[in-house]
Amino acid sequence: MRIALMGQPNSGKSTIFNHVAGYKAVTSNFPGKTVEYTLTKFNLFGQTVELVDLPGTYSLTSFDLAELEARKYLLKGNVDVIINVMDASLLSRSLELTLQLLELKLPMVICLNMIDEAERKGIKIDIEKLSKILGVPVVPAIALKGKGVKELFSVAYKTGEEKRIGKTLNFSKNVEEVIEQLSTQIKKKEIAQEFNVPIRFLALKYLENDSYFIKNFKNTEKNIFNKINYFQNLLREVHGRPPDVVISSERHHLSMNIYESIVSLTRPHTSLIDYLDNILMHPIFGYVFLAFILYLFFNLVFTVGKMVEEHLLDYFYRIIPLIERSIDSETLLFSVISGIIQGLAGGIAIVLPYLFPFLFGLAILEDLGYLPRIAFLLDVFLHKIGLHGKAIIPFMLGYGCTVPAIMATRILESERDRFITSVLATMIPCAARMTIIFALVAFYINPQAALAIYILNIIVVIISGKILSRLLPEVTPGMILEIPTYHIPSLKVVLAKTWLRMKEFIFVAWPLLIAGSTILSLLQYYKADTFINNFFSPLTTLLGLPLLVGTTLIFGILRKELSMLMLIQAIGTSNIATVMSVTQIMTFTIFIIFYIPCVATIAVLWREIGTKRTLFTISFTFVIAIVLATITRFIY
């Protein structure tokens, strides 16, 4: 059996998913973080059940790519039962999606999630009545605490077995008549079978002028499209509004009616958190706090990271001389062993100490619901580079990792915005590059210099944004973004999320690190590194860097943090300051931040924006890196 979680963004789908899957899908408190579906298998009543977490969708009308993905998945027709997750505290709005899902005539169960939040807002819901009106089972839940999840799945299983389908609710009479007549017309053709959807659903989509269903048939089925046009005009004339507005208003009224008949309102409990926006979104203090929060975050990462790095490095670099005593340092064996140890050490002592506090802090900001607030505050500035506030979400995620950042550009409406945001997101220093900034610049120069790099980076991103939006002049559609209520992050969830993202480092990057250092050891043993370094010598000479940096640049394309660890190994000491000057450290770091995105990023860029634009991004960032690093060399 296959069960699909479907609901509006931020309703708690991924939280439910993670309950059965372990922490596999990232949950956060902002709309639109799930842009791809995640799948898991688990055991229910002795049967293997597949559970799919679909991207959040406000409605079944398609406009952003993530929503399109969810709808396509449902229409493929291999879902046995839908779990429609509703945010009980936003019931009337959530019902609009529910009504559309019912139109699909698939077995369905409603999970009325966030009951705690609804109670806090003073919303009490008559669950039985809701179930009776819609004709589907309704299970109340508090997913964050795991309450109701078990029952939800057993009800879902039963519903799937019985293939129980909900009711279709009727709109007002004259609209129903139009739907009826159009349905009769569609029935004569085989379009509905082709899309594998109920006829009424298709008729509604046509009245709503949904391009997905229209595109392919517009030319082949001229006849029927004249009819559709006729009915659309009929609605327009009778209601004095565009036909899509007529339909969505009908659903809206229906939802409001249902809402009023099942909800009784009491006094909301206001808590301190409700007043948080008075300062955090304040036209002046909002920006002050934003700067303060980011500065605090920066310091936290640096303080924790440095403390741990110092101790661990000492410890590790005491091991190498010990080995030297027992194995001759001129042998191949020694090269291999010291390569492995340096790879291990680099991961534990240099990367992890910064990575953990960073990802932990980011997870807290995400779960609290601060990211959409940043989008609100920075909307004005993003308009200056031809984007709008929502683009800040991919950018913020980019500080964690570029890959999900580029995926998150799917929440943007226009293709042009997605492209510009993707290119800019590759320049944002991800966690890997962050470790370089902290472990090299902050550690060997000073924290102010590291902060300066971040600021420089933002300036470069702004200028590049300006250039790109000049090249592609088009008005951005403007921000429409839900600002969710704050949630106090749960430590367990935050740790689970941090771990999920660290796993990527531990299981993918670390083995690469160890392999990388071993390969470098071998290259050095066979003196092959000289060849590579000579090849890169025009570049390293231009930047005024030591010749041996050349090899590390290749490794950096695999994973950005590799270039730093390889540098340490190539130099042969953990104390870089003895070999490289302050200027060289700075130049190296700036070059690494901007030059060519890592392999994983290139792969995802390729998929999201295509070959040509990926090649453009690579060359664009490479040119920026060379220019900036050369300037740094001469002025820093």
Add this chain to the structure above:
Amino acid sequence: MNITLDLIKEGQKVKVIDIYGGWGIRQRLGCLGIHPGDMITVKKSAIMRGPILISIHGNQVALGRGVARKVLVEVAG
């Protein structure tokens, strides 16, 4: 009197009369519960012609200025 949403002062409650603009913007606003006939409270207007924050059916939504300019409203009372 009907004016566009971007001109409404903080704290005012208004009724949506019409939404200008194409299919996409109508649908997107509709999804967040903003249809003709709905009541909106303007909670914040940002400095420097930034976005506005509205409250609709107990939910907060940020709208860019350009978007707000396409929403025609009637000031209640």
